[in-house]
Amino acid sequence: xxxxxxxxxxFLLISTIHASYSYKKIIVASFPTQESADKALAEIENRLxxxxxxxxxxxxxxxxxxxxxxxxxxIVTIEPxxxxxxxxxxxxxxxxxxxxxxxxxxxxxxxxxxxxSEPRDVVVSEPVIAVPVVLSEDIQKKEEKxxxxxxxxxxxxxxxxxxxxxSTTTVEHAQDxxxxxxxxxxxxxxxxxxxxxxxxxxxxGLAVALLLIYMYFYVRRRMVKLREENAELKRLMRHKDxxxxxxxxxxxxxxxxxxxxxxxxxxxxxSELYTTPIEKISKASDRMLQLINDFLDFSKLGxxxxxxxxxxxxxxxxxxxxxxxxxxxxxxxxxxxLYQVDSSLPKKYIGDPLRISQILxxxxxxxxxxTLKGGVYLTIKEIKRDDALITLEFxxxxxxxxxxxxxxxxAFTLFSQTESSTSRxxxxxxxxxxxxxxxxxxxxxxxxxxxxxxxxGACFVFTIKLQMYDPNEQRIYRLPxxxxxxxxxxxxxxxxxxxxxxxLKLEYFHYNVVTLPSLSEVTKKETHFDLxxxxxxxxxxxxxxxxxxxxxxxxxxxxxxxTLYNKMKNxxxxxxxxxxxxxxxxxxxxxxxxxxxxxxxxxxxxEPVVEVTLKEQLLQLPPAxxxxxxxxxxxxxxxxxxxKKVPIEVxxxxxxxxxxxxxxxxxxxxxxxxxxxxxIMDGFEATKQIKQMSQYEEIPIVALSANVMSQELEKxxxxxxxxxxxxxxxxxxxxxxxxxxxx
Numbered sequence: 011x012x013x014x015x016x017x018x019x020x021f022l023l024i025s026t027i028h029a030s031y032s033y034k035k036i037i038v039a040s041f042p043t044q045e046s047a048d049k050a051l052a053e054i055e056n057r058l059x060x061x062x063x064x065x066x067x068x069x070x071x072x073x074x075x076x077x078x079x080x081x082x083x084x085i086v087t088i089e090p091x092x093x094x095x096x097x098x099x100x101x102x103x104x105x106x107x108x109x110x111x112x113x114x115x116x117x118x119x120x121x122x123x124x125x126x127s128e129p130r131d132v133v134v135s136e137p138v139i140a141v142p143v144v145l146s147e148d149i150q151k152k153e154e155k156x157x158x159x160x161x162x163x164x165x166x167x168x169x170x171x172x173x174x175x176x177s178t179t180t181v182e183h184a185q186d187x188x189x190x191x192x193x194x195x196x197x198x199x200x201x202x203x204x205x206x207x208x209x210x211x212x213x214x215g216l217a218v219a220l221l222l223i224y225m226y227f228y229v230r231r232r233m234v235k236l237r238e239e240n241a242e243l244k245r246l247m248r249h250k251d252x253x254x255x256x257x258x259x260x261x262x263x264x265x266x267x268x269x270x271x272x273x274x275x276x277x278x279x280x281s282e283l284y285t286t287p288i289e290k291i292s293k294a295s296d297r298m299l300q301l302i303n304d305f306l307d308f309s310k311l312g313x314x315x316x317x318x319x320x321x322x323x324x325x326x327x328x329x330x331x332x333x334x335x336x337x338x339x340x341x342x343x344x345x346x347x348l349y350q351v352d353s354s355l356p357k358k359y360i361g362d363p364l365r366i367s368q369i370l371x372x373x374x375x376x377x378x379x380x381t382l383k384g385g386v387y388l389t390i391k392e393i394k395r396d397d398a399l400i401t402l403e404f405x406x407x408x409x410x411x412x413x414x415x416x417x418x419x420x421a422f423t424l425f426s427q428t429e430s431s432t433s434r435x436x437x438x439x440x441x442x443x444x445x446x447x448x449x450x451x452x453x454x455x456x457x458x459x460x461x462x463x464x465x466x467g468a469c470f471v472f473t474i475k476l477q478m479y480d481p482n483e484q485r486i487y488r489l490p491x492x493x494x495x496x497x498x499x500x501x502x503x504x505x506x507x508x509x510x511x512x513x514l515k516l517e518y519f520h521y522n523v524v525t526l527p528s529l530s531e532v533t534k535k536e537t538h539f540d541l542x543x544x545x546x547x548x549x550x551x552x553x554x555x556x557x558x559x560x561x562x563x564x565x566x567x568x569x570x571x572x573t574l575y576n577k578m579k580n581x582x583x584x585x586x587x588x589x590x591x592x593x594x595x596x597x598x599x600x601x602x603x604x605x606x607x608x609x610x611x612x613x614x615x616x617e618p619v620v621e622v623t624l625k626e627q628l629l630q631l632p633p634a635x636x637x638x639x640x641x642x643x644x645x646x647x648x649x650x651x652x653x654k655k656v657p658i659e660v661x662x663x664x665x666x667x668x669x670x671x672x673x674x675x676x677x678x679x680x681x682x683x684x685x686x687x688x689x690i691m692d693g694f695e696a697t698k699q700i701k702q703m704s705q706y707e708e709i710p711i712v713a714l715s716a717n718v719m720s721q722e723l724e725k726x727x728x729x730x731x732x733x734x735x736x737x738x739x740x741x742x743x744x745x746x747x748x749x750x751x752x753x
């Protein structure tokens with residue numbers, strides 16, 4: 011509505027201002043003397059005012075017949091006219107008297123006097139009624155012919171004196187009096203246009219001033235309103251972020267129950283009939299947790315609250331865990347997922363393994379998602395070393411649907427996918443690459459699309475900086491005996507990338523590697539081999555005969571290179587391999603395989619220490635009591651199930667108030683697990699009250715929560731909790747924490 015008022019006022023203002031320049035006048039005729047002009051003026055007045063119509067119009071519209079000077083001539087005009095209809099009626103009557111009368115723009119006395127300059131010699135052109143354009147140099151000739159003009163047109167002058175009261179100026183076109191700059195002679199009737207025009211201009215100026223004042227106060231009110239709306243919008247955005255983060259955290263709680271119960275089912279020793287469904291539940295819950303974490307990271311990115319860990323980790327462990335998570339997805343689609351790490355790279359680093367795994371998971375999952383045949387390949391190599399700091403390059407290449415240049419440019423944008431239909435066909439939120447980019451940059455690196463063509467796959471590369479755990483480490487992978495080196499290996503496979511990666515791993519130990527496309531070709535080779543690697547693609551019931559023949563004829567150890575997805579299917583074929591290795595595998599897996607195959611060889615090192623699992627270590631602990639404050643029944647059962655057969659008594663409290671009461675009743679509690687979000691009394695208040703009891707000043711309290719925001723962690727430490735275990739937690743992390751506090 012305000013805008014409409016502005017528009018109306020603006021147009022009224024324009025119309026008002028325009029009105030002062032829109033008046034017209036009728037030029038009746040021009041005369042050489044004032045006497046002849048006055049005579050003609052009287053004649054015209056008498057003739058016009060005899061007409062009742064003209065007289066009525068004159069009384070209503072206030073026009074007059076006026077005589078004024080124009081150069082050396084005197085013109086008779088009727089002015090002013092604003093209404094076109096009135097102008098036309100009067101003009102029709104005038105042309106009955108003077109047929110050459112015409113219309114021109116009205117110029118007020120103010121305008122005329124404003125244009126008066128110093129007096130000059132006057133150059134006069136022929137009468138206005140003649141209308142033709144005449145150059146000034148011909149004027150003298152025209153003046154000589156004035157006497158010949160008919161009396162009806164121009165009254166003959168007796169003389170052509172210039173009135174003393176008049177100042178004149180030079181003109182270019184004598185036939186157009188309005189283009190001349192002149193002054194007004196004293197006319198028979200005084201013009202009243204000047205006063206009218208001043209009134210209009212005054213009204214226009216007043217309207218502008220009022221409009222400006224109105225706009226000032228309106229803009230001021232609008233700015234106040236906008237500031238209030240902006241503050242409200244910020245409040246709503248903060249509230250939205252809080253609700254979003256809280257919802258994500260609440261989703262983590264039931265996921266924790268699913269993951270925990272699945273783990274308990276795996277440990278229960280169920281029959282093979284239920285193993286596959288349990289495995290699928292486990293994988294699906296892991297994937298759901300990954301999506302929840304993506305959204306949580308998205309909320310952190312918006313608030314700039316992502317923090318990196320700096321802990322020791324083994325790169326092989328990261329890659330093997332990654333393979334377990336996504337390798338089966340690639341195998342389901344019938345494509346390969348393989349990785350190759352430069353053998354000169356260290357195994358251990360200081361950094362954030364979870365974030366590195368997250369970046370790789372996003373890139374490789376995308377590659378698998380958009381690849382229908384071929385494979386996805388990861389290569390890791392060194393770019394630069396600077397003392398203990400190393401820059402690693404990760405390259406993920408696939409043979410999928412590829413990308414266009416436009417899609418590459420938007421690939422790292424939040425919620426961006428290659429096409430609007432992509433999310434429907436392949437799924438996904440469009441957050442993965444954008445989050446990966448932020449994480450890579452936090453680690454001092456960069457990420458880009460190295461190459462991509464529509465229909466020909468894509469290659470994404472990123473670099474990160476890490477601290478080496480042992481910068482002086484030389485040879486990374488060692489076999490326990492030199493006799494395990496310098497072997498002859500035969501690979502039965504046709505996948506070039508798979509052959510290349512396995513060959514590089516074997517050549518690290520100085521193995522001589524040969525490849526063949528099928529088992530039938532083995533008997534044609536005169537060279538004997540120590541190891542035979544058979545890809546699962548060439549293993550079926552028909553190949554069993556060849557394998558038995560080879561094993562009987564040669565002293566060769568036969569290894570099946572298989573995928574986790576086909577492991578059960580392969581086990582049903584009746585042939586006993588010397589070793590089975592699941593791909594993709596690391597250099598360390600090759601070391602473990604060779605050591606196991608040649609375990610009868612006396613090693614050059616000490617006997618390896620038998621590794622005891624974390625659960626077995628817990629079984630060796632002395633009896634202890636812990637307090638679990640948790641309101642979720644499923645989470646209670648998960649923790650009780652994890653501690654089954656372990657000499658640890660668990661006291662359950664369903665809320666904070668009950669936890670405080672149980673702490674007072676039992677004096678032998680050695681460790682407390684405290685959920686932060688509980689009814690009646692939350693974990694923070696319960697911790698404060700428990701810490702006020704003298705017997706619990708030194709007893710560790712571990713926070714349990716799905717909220718992993720940094721401000722939550724600060725609050726946890728401020729109330730006296732020693733540690734934080736995020737839900738859903740890893741079982742090994744839970745076991746390690748128990749061992750640390752109860753040993």
